[in-house]
Amino acid sequence: MRADARKNYSHLLEVARDVVAEHGADASMREIARRANVGLATLLRHFPTREALFEALLRTNLDALTQKAGELETSSPPDEALVSWFREMVAFVHSYSGVVALMASAHEDPDSALYTTCTAVHSAGARLLLRAQAEGTARADMDGVDLFGLMSALGWLVGQPGFAPRADHLFHIITSAVLTNRPRNDVKKAT
Template identity: 80%
Template sequence: MRADARKNYNRLLAVARDVVTEHGGDASLRDIARRAGVGFTTLLRHFPTREGLFEALLRTDLDALTQRAGELETSNPPDEALVSWFREMVAFVQSYGGVVALMASAHEDPDSPLYATCAAVHSAGARLLLRAQTEGTARADMDGGDLFALVSALGWLVGQPSFAPRANHLSHLITSAILINRSGSDVQKQRAESDR
């Protein structure tokens, strides 16, 4: 890709991130092109379909979340790593209202361009969960699929205006249900962090 084309591509993704955060899955492609300072045909040259743009946008962020899971896995105790990653995933899902369905369907469709990316982030979360289960700090009766479902559901829920003010509280409730054998001071510390 030529340098100017790469610049336009990166600019379109950066602007799309902002517009989709503001307007969700109904974001206007024309608005994205206008804000990026390029013509609509330039946007279509890079992203021929709305789904193609969302897939590129999601892939970038999901790859970063997969990498983040690896960092947490090597630098934090299992329960803290799991909770941190869970919260970051919920924030991601919440910030892209309306595209959760795309991510969820890609996770089940091997022909989707997002399948490998979704499978990687799913696997990263499952590894964090298994690590915490092995340490005895996460309940043993759940798996990576359950974790992925909880992230998706909570991310969607706190993206709704009536639940948004309760996002930290709801996240604390869910992570408290996932984790076991935590001392009272650990629970208080987690609650204080979620209230920030």
């Protein structure tokens, strides 16, 4: 990619990030182009579909979360690693309204532009869960799909004005339900 094209691409992503932060996954491609001071055709040349735009927007964050899971696997006790990663995933999901639905549908669709990235982050969380289960500190009756569902639900819930003030409390309730044999105070220390 030429330097000017790379600069335009980066500018479009920066503007898109702002628009999506304001309007969520339903952000208008036209609004992104307008704010970037380009025509819709220019935006579509870089990102031919909404999904391609979201793949570019989310890839960096999801790749970082996948990498973080790998780091936590080797640097933290299994239960603490799981809780730490879970907190970061909830924060990420909360940062873009509607991203949960995009990630959930992409994870089921191998043709999706988001499939590889979503599958990688989903697998990373499942590995952390399995590690905690092997140690006996996480429920044995749940899997990575359950973990993703809880994370998605909590990310959505804390985005609702009535529940936002209770975000930490709800996080502790959910992580206490995931982890076994840990007093509630220990869960707080691990986050």
